[in-house]
Amino acid sequence: MVFNTQRGHYPQTRMRRLRAHAFSRALVSENQLTPSDLIYPVFVLEGTGQREAVPSMPGVERLSIDLLLTLARDAHALGIPALALFPVVGAEKKSLNAEEAYSADGLVQRAVQALKDAVPDLGVITDVALDPFTTHGQDGIIDDAGYVLNDTTVEVLVQQAASHAAAGADVVAPSDMMDGRIGAIRSTLESAGHHNTLIMSYAAKYASSYYGPFRDAVGSAGNIKGGNKYSYQMDVANSDEALHECALDLAEGADMIMVKPGMPYLDVVQRVKQELKSPTFAYQVSGEYAMHVAAFEQGWLSKEAVMLESLMAFKRAGCDGILTYFALDAAKALQ
């Protein structure tokens, strides 16, 4: 090995100087990940003392409301600001027109009330979409040909969102991708006096194949009529369109916008944040979770380090917060 020790041949800028010590790395660190960045998606089912594993999402369980309260207390104690609630609805409650979605006494509505009673300071975010409640698994009301009818669906979504707000939801989160639903929901919430109920819009939601394990978790996987959601979710090839979607939803009254899925779409997150400068979230979806956990279980990747690295990547891209099934584990790791 020959060392060149002649003056002038040393690098003037050594990027490694700042990396040499923990203190200097900490001083120049550009992004932080804290439990307050995390939103925890949870699955709720009927009954008491009920707990069911989701095979394609190891570590994730469907819980009855009583058990969900324990999880909610844990999440709050760890500094997680909010839960996102997804119902697992029995076949007997599903119908063509998804009436159960806006039942004042529905599973979601009761879960919201119980959560707000038990852990009032924990934010509760509800999913506004009809797929848990339709026999055909589509997010809206369909015509005879199976096409999801936009305006008919919006009328039902509005009732669903209003019932969530009436139950005490802090945030309603439409994940259905119908046109005009944010504006319709906002004006209904306003006229019902729910001025401070927030809307987190799934604004740029792609027709992704990474949602498979979620559809297993809520039991809609087998019955999605037509087999896909291409007529309303976005084409994975597009990103200008994501800006258009997000801008429309903000103009219609969304308080927060979301990009979904997460890691494969961080380019979209970055564009949305840079161009719209609004509260921006991303969803590290079920398929992303499943891939990670599969590699952890094989011993191919180191769980804690990779989990935190994946979440930091969202922060670096510009996310204000991340919906992630790792929320509880990550918050523990960050204590």
Ligand code: PBG
């Ligand atoms: C449906 C909905 C989906 C997810 C959240 N809400 C799936 C879909 O669009 O079929 C996916 C979440 C995940 O994969 O973790 N309204």
